[in-house]
Amino acid sequence: MSGYQTGLIVLLALNTIAAYGVYLPMAAGQLNLGIAGFMVIGAYAGAYLTNECGWPVLAAVGAGGGAAAILAVAIAAPILRTQGIYLSLATFALGQVISAIFLNLEVVGGAAGYPVSVHIEATVVVAVAAVVVLLIGLVSTTRVTIYFAAVKNDPLVADLLGLNVKAIGIAALTLGAGIAGIGGALYAHYFNYIEAQYFGVMLSTYTVLYVLLGGTQSVWGPLVGAAIFTLLPEALRSSSQWRYAIFALFIIIFMALRPQGLMTRGLSRRRARTAVQDGTTAS
Template sequence: MSGYLTGVLVVLAFNVIAAYAVYLPLAAGQLNLGIAGFMAIGAYGAAFLTNEYAWPLWAAVPVGAAAAGLTGILIGIPVLRTHGIYLAMATFALGQVISAIFLNLEVVGGAAGYPVTDYAGPYAVFAAAGGVVALMLLISRTRFQLYLTAVKSDPTVADLMGISVRGMQVAAFALGAAVAGFGGAFYAHHYNFVEAQHFSVLLSVYTVLYVLFGGTQTVWGPLVGAAFFTLVPELLRASNEWRYALFAVFIILFMAVRPQGLVTAALLRMFRRRTAEGEA
């Protein structure tokens, strides 16, 4: 595998992890625009443990993810009292605050960035992304996913059915934060450098676009959306002067025609039906 292809696939792996971190809160009807902040917590937390305390990578990464998840719980309880655009604005501000904290925290390099000693190779990153996809597929087959769908569809009815709406929202928010922290921890150890400027609001916005484009109705949507936004610009690289314009026009037209996203529940049902007919 060439270095260029490996680099593109590594970027794809990180985008897939980030997309699923956004997908989990969206599955409960929450738009989290602060996902980059939780990635920063995982990145700096795991890097600090491997740098300063010589922790092995396999131990530091889960702790970084857990720190992001715990932060998600502590922040999610008050923040999730808001809804709609107010929730989006609150998470947007949250991401900015977290990034600003690390930007001014001298113990991890401040604005100059933080070099990381341990290295996670490309195949470790691929395995991490594969593990996240497997986890999402597992969750999609549990009652937890059904409860999230119920909360998103109609919180009042879900509450009448005995589902703890706030509890499910906080759980989805915290689990998404933990997945983001997991990806951030691997990011720090693959590139061997962390800087707070990378975890900007643009990273959160791009990641939300992956999920909305791929679709939020099925667990495959974030994977397809992340792959599209990562690979198609590279395929258009030959027309370097126009590739971003062509890409933007296509996205606008596509979302106007298919606002529910690329992968929908109806599309998957049709695919399964045709597969079953073909086997018969």
């Protein structure tokens, strides 16, 4: 496998992890436009632990995710008092503030960036991404997704039914932030260099688009959306200057025809039913 193909697979894995970091809060009705802020925390925290404290790389990656999750818990209560567009604006502002802090923090290089001394292989990044997808898939088979859906659809009714709406919202934001932090730490140790400017508003916007394109109704939606956004522009590379215009036109037409996203709950159920019927026929 060439270096270009390996880099593309790693980019897909990182985009997938980030997409699931957005998917979990979105499943509970939270549009998180500050996901890049949690990724930058994971990146710098993990890199600092390996550079300055000599931590093993996987432990540092986990700690990076933990640092992002801790921040999410700390700020969840005031942020989740807002709803709708105001919640999106609050998370957007949070992401910008976090990136600005690291941009001016000299202990980790400030605007000059921060070199990372420990390198991880592409197989590690892909393996962690696969574990994240599998874990989210397992979570989707539990009552957690029902609680998230109830809070998303009608928080008042969910509260009347006895659900702790506040705790569920905090859990969704925290889990998403932790996953995003892990993705940021993996990014730092694979590319061996961090710039706070990379973790800006465009990264958050693209990550949200992964989920919207793939579909929020199915647990596989973020994976599909990340794959389309990562691989399709490369497939259009032969179009040179027109590839981004063609890709943008594709997204506009697709969302106009299928605003619910590519993967929906009904589609997943039909595929599962077909698989069961095929298995019965084979028997």
